[in-house]
Amino acid sequence: MHNKVFPDIDYRKAAAPIKSAVDKFQLVPEFLKVRGLVKQHLDSFNYFVNTDIQKIVRANDRIVSNVDPNLYLRFKDVRIGNPTIAMGDGVVDDLSPQKCRLTDMTYAAPILVDIEYTKGSRGEYNTISRNNVTIGRMPIMLRSCCCVLYGKDEAELARLGECPLDPGGYFVVKGTEKVILIQEQLSKNRIIIDTDRKGNIIASVTSSTESTKSKTIIVMEKEKMYLQLNQFTKNIPIMIVMKAMGMESDQEVVQMIGRDPRYGALLLSSIEECASLGIYTQPQALEHLGEKVKKQQPYETFPSSKEGRALSLLRDVFLANVRVNKNNYRPKCIYVAVMLRRMMEAILNKDAMDDKDYVGNKRLELSGQLISLLFEDLFKSMISDAQKNADATLSRSSRSSKFDFSMLIIRDNITHGLERALSTGNWDVKRFKMHRKGMSQVLARLSFIGSLGHVTRVSPQFEKSRKVSGPRALQPSQWGMLCPCDTPEGEACGLVKNLALMTHVTTDQEEGPLISLCYAMGVEDLELLSGEELHSPNSFLIIFNGLILGKHRRPQRFASALRKLRRAGKVGEFVSVFVNEKQRCVYIASDGGRVCRPLVIADKGISRIKAHHMKELADGVRTFNDFLRDGLVEYLDVNEENNALIALYEGEATPETTHIEIEPFTILGVCAGLIPFPHHNQSPRNTYQCAMGKQAMGNIAYNQLLRMDSLLYLLVYPQRPLLTTRTIELIGYDKLGAGQNATVAVMSYSGYDIEDAIVMNKSSLDRGFGRCIVMKKYTAVSQKYDTMTADRILRPRRKPDPNNRGDIEWEKMKILDDDGIAAPGEIIKAGDIYVNKETPLITKGNATMTGLQDIDYRPNREIYKGAGGGEPCVVDRVTLCSDKNNNLSIKFIIRQTRRPEVGDKFSSRHGQKGVCGTIVQQEDFPFSERGICPDLIMNPHGFPSRMTVGKMIELLGSKAGVSCGRFHYGSAFGEPSGHADTVESISETLVKHGFSYNGKDFLYSGITGCPLQAYIFMGPIYYQKLKHMVLDKMHARGNGPRTLLTRQPTEGRARNGGLRVGEMERDCLIAYGASMLIYERLMISSDPFEVQVCRACGLLGYYSQKLKTGICSKCKNGDNISTMKLPYACKLLIQELQSMNIIPRLKLADS
């Protein structure tokens, strides 16, 4: 009938969504292919190696002797060679990262310089050039442009023993993998308006130039403006500073700040103060400042000149980022004026305050920058050392050999300095007053995700203990840059962050051309502006990297022109242009450390990316860089995002829209990317999972069995999750999974499932569910000693010693080969010897011992302590290599397979952890009509309060997945773009395959065989086995070791310690009245001790073995001695107090 009325309308078609949006998802894998997950680290390191190192060397390229200025050495060029190492015998070996990991070497490459130097003396000099002189070894970041892995394909990587999925971005130092964490700090050279502790408004600038670092603060105190600078003893009225810089006219200062009478009024009291001090001219001001300068620190050297210290401080320290050219202090005055203006704006309008936590005000310092700081310091030290040495040698009157400058620069200082900083994580750079700890960490290799998450971690600079919520809170400006989920719980919560999937961190870009470009585009030079013109209402200030360039009359036009140039590729892709309407400024930034992310450009709300572009991408004719070059995609940093209107989806774009997101799920990081349907979960659950995903066992890398990690947890049958996300595919979690798809029944069973415990199916465990391998490394070194002797490794005894009855040692050596080293494949038990090593009795002294007999050795065998548990341990691998002292080092990998037991920890991907509560025979497990029997049973009480709806959808999705044979997706926010299946479509699939739409099944009880009263929600959920296992934790003891000092039982499982009845437990017992129990626990079972107490003086005496009585050493007799028992720790306390001149006296009462 309808057809008759509206014959031409196909309702199906009308209801279908309008095909307008182009699927831009393919850009994400393409982006990651081009940039990689840790491209920030690699870019930063590459920049250092290619550009920064040359800048450093070029800036300090000359060593000139002070004694004979004709003798000099000049560095012409510097570069990093290929990773090699010179072995002791003069052979140069090529290095590969895997080789370094196995032999505890540093993966480093020589720093090669071309030098030119003069040789000779007294009038005859000849210049010599030498190329490729090694001045040290630079640790090389894996996969950087200097690394042997750079640009290698999978097969080549495999040949080098490397995992193709490993992201790189770390270093190998002395065999351990070290990550330099990304350091988050406040941006340098920018004005930040803030309040100090007293609530005063301050404007602070942390200046950082190649030569100096300083912090300048202008503070508004009691309505007057002051300058705070470390080099001055007191706060200086800002008007005096202005006058000292030659700005003698108050009127001009007011003009420069702005003609608004409110600003003038705010400045009035400052002007008055200056006038009341009687300072009107520059010399007066300088004199005033000179009195306030702190006494010169001993090693701080400033060029002493006639101008006086005050002026040189103003030039070099005060706002050091604003350069003074030919004594022209005007730019500095204007900078101060702008700072004052910003402060006054903040006073008049609190909104103008800067937010320190705003991501746009932050800079991320990456490994390249940090290493460059270190290198600069070491290089300068080397040069000054060389100069000192040269002067010392040259000033010596009788020189035997000819002086050779090039001999002085080949020192190990650079090598050792870099290596030390990387391996300890302590960055001590005196030159820049930098003392930071914990900059590098050992790369977490417990799981693949753990290592990935580790290299994208961002750690804060400031101290953690402060109880403020500001820096910990989620910042809206983090969107797309830092993962909102991935942060640790507890102390560092919200301070330690992780980068999001598509984040890029910029590196420095050359400023010169950009500045001249700005002038060419109509920026009026600051030099040519009068104070009056500075803030004229029709113009905006142009601020380039924190430096005021000038003003522009048509800021929007200027900004869009600059953006056009950037999109056309004429200007670096990471240059950001940000028009701040409120501050009437245009900020241009090209500095390093800004976070940015790619976005699709839209014109009037219409995406520039069309279907044909994506087709070209799919065909492989177009790469991500082509998108960038063609101006379809661009990088926006946090500041510039404020000038953009970004639509989440193409369909939502309005005519005002300037950009369109590539994919919403890229706001999450790698760890949060594993969670299916995270947008259906309560947010803290996702945070918990981010922490737990790093502890999950699975595969860590393709080369996991070739590596020699000191501790390695592997899953025996790892699986790929049935319900995947796009992120999982992008980062390779589907290839290196850390979990198994367990069929879960959500029901109550047996009471052993309360408090998140799970009931496991014994047959599933037999089939290999949750089975894991633990591999531990043990190292034995055959030492060489100064006495020209060495340890020896002996052939084991195969039979008992006939001279020594009851000899059982030979039995402990059964697993040894004839070389005295345990053989791979042997089962090793606790107490077994794995290296039959002997050490010479005399190892010290300088006498050379030769011809040692058997008698001169003592056994120093390596004995296996055992791993515990029912399962046996097996020697998996034994490698021999020489360490850096040329000692033979033998490494054993000992493997143990473990099946899950009660108390092992498991977790789904939704922050739902639980221990195994009991293991039940499959016969007793519930089963469905199809014969499906769950692998584990989870208590339904886990759901209501935690609200992990994502887990339920995961169950549904994986159930549909196994039924129809297709992996289902659950990417974050993926439903509109088709990267997550909707519950509706999943239910359809379920129904199609004969399941209920709601995922509930009809189950029979395994115990009674009766149908269960309810339908049970059952299906597969990806479960992770976490590294916490009972076997490594369980501990109990009766008698055992005691500490030497207090004679109380030792502490901790590793020392077989006792379990402490602590003060709270004691309080309970006191309250209960169980005094005898306390007596027993705290004394008899702990450290009872018999003492002699003098009743007369109350001091402790001693027991005289000769007289067989107790004697008081104070009273010199044994008349009033009583014998009593007290804890040894109490006696120790008494004596320790006595040693501090406090006498505790015991007063005894009758008992």
Add this chain to the structure above:
Amino acid sequence: MDPPPEPVSYVCGDCGMENTLKPGDVIQCRECGYRILYKKRTRRIIQYEAR
């Protein structure tokens, strides 16, 4: 007395060549100069228990 010691050979990590070592030798493959050697698997019969 014990039977005379059979020299134990080690496998090179790079080329797979078998090397024998005497005490005090440099740990290096004779064939390719690779500096990591692996011990060969035991020749005794080992019975593992699979549970």
